[in-house]
Amino acid sequence: MSNAATRSGVVRDSLGVGIAVGAYGFAFGASSVAAGLTVAQSSLLSLLAFTGGTQFAVVGVVAGGGGMAAALASGLLLGARNTLYAMRLSPLLRVRGVRRLLAALGTIDESTAMAVAQPSPPLARVAFWWTFGGVFVFWNLTTLLGALVGSLVDPATIGLDAVVPAAFLALLAPRLRAGVTEVRVAVAGAVIAAALIPFTPPGVPVLTACAALLLAGRVRAS
Amino acid sequence: MNEWVLVIATIVGCYLLKLAGYLIPARVLERSHVRRVVELLPVALLAALVVVEAIGAGRRIELDGARLAGFGVGAVAVWRRAPFLVVVVAAAVVAAVVRAVYG
Numbered sequence: 001m002s003n004a005a006t007r008s009g010v011v012r013d014s015l016g017v018g019i020a021v022g023a024y025g026f027a028f029g030a031s032s033v034a035a036g037l038t039v040a041q042s043s044l045l046s047l048l049a050f051t052g053g054t055q056f057a058v059v060g061v062v063a064g065g066g067g068m069a070a071a072l073a074s075g076l077l078l079g080a081r082n083t084l085y086a087m088r089l090s091p092l093l094r095v096r097g098v099r100r101l102l103a104a105l106g107t108i109d110e111s112t113a114m115a116v117a118q119p120s121p122p123l124a125r126v127a128f129w130w131t132f133g134g135v136f137v138f139w140n141l142t143t144l145l146g147a148l149v150g151s152l153v154d155p156a157t158i159g160l161d162a163v164v165p166a167a168f169l170a171l172l173a174p175r176l177r178a179g180v181t182e183v184r185v186a187v188a189g190a191v192i193a194a195a196l197i198p199f200t201p202p203g204v205p206v207l208t209a210c211a212a213l214l215l216a217g218r219v220r221a222s
Numbered sequence: 223m224n225e226w227v228l229v230i231a232t233i234v235g236c237y238l239l240k241l242a243g244y245l246i247p248a249r250v251l252e253r254s255h256v257r258r259v260v261e262l263l264p265v266a267l268l269a270a271l272v273v274v275e276a277i278g279a280g281r282r283i284e285l286d287g288a289r290l291a292g293f294g295v296g297a298v299a300v301w302r303r304a305p306f307l308v309v310v311v312a313a314a315v316v317a318a319v320v321r322a323v324y325g
Contacts, residue, residue: 173300176265193269
């Protein structure tokens with residue numbers, strides 16, 4: 001296959017990822033207004049926070065009636081994986097100045113996965129920027145659409161309450177296939193969170209699951 | 223709660239977390255303990271979020287048939303390695319249909 005053909009294949013795949021994420025953006029917009037955020041607040045999160053899992057985590061805590069600290073902590077803990085992605089992307093993208101500031105915004109699950117899957121740095125850069133662009137356009141359009149529809153229709157009527165846990169599971173699944181430790185950590189996290197739901201404010205079960213992991217890691221390391 | 227404060231804090235925090243990765247020297251990651259924690263943290267977090275979103279309703283455990291049916295079908299799709307779009311649409315359609323019929 002010629003270089004041009006390879007490149008256009010990468011562009012096509014990258015845009016395909018953007019379209020797939022669009023359905024998820026609709027679910028976010030609708031869930032977000034159902035949780036009590038305005039259409040403008042929901043859209044601003046998608047435009048500038050631009051990291052789906054985190055956005056769902058934050059509005060999930062708000063929807064449950066949780067406090068600001070728990071909502072923010074859940075979101076930022078989940079957002080911390082983007083730091084790791086940026087560290088992997090940095091030597092591939094080699095961006096400086098304004099382009100680095102823009103690349104930072106686009107550092108998410110999808111753009112990282114597409115970039116690191118490419119056989120060469122130039123293709124990695126094509127995959128990163130096109131996936132970022134595709135996801136950005138569709139994620140924001142569908143967030144707005146979902147938020148507008150969600151202001152009119154109860155998201156549960158169109159089944160969006162089932163989408164959120166299924167989407168989190170889809171994000172989790174590739175990590176579970178990485179090893180036995182991952183499975184153990186996931187089971188422990190799930191059990192701790194389930195056990196705490198009735199006894200703690202919304203957001204705290206998820207944070208406690210993470211704290212337990214950190215504590216277990218510290219015990220083992222020492 | 224002031225939602226605007228939450229929205230702005232989330233935006234600023236998320237952006238700085240992303241930017242930090244371009245500024246931190248790569249050797250920090252080479253410390254295996256740090257790397258392992260960073261890799262496993264999302265696993266614990268996502269697993270907890272799956273459970274809370276599937277069976278939680280504020281401070282109550284709520285076993286909603288339609289939600290669980292949609293989630294179950296979505297989970298099977300994830301297990302069968304279906305594309306993300308299929309997972310999302312299948313979960314929504316099943317939950318909506320079950321709710322319309324039995325709800």
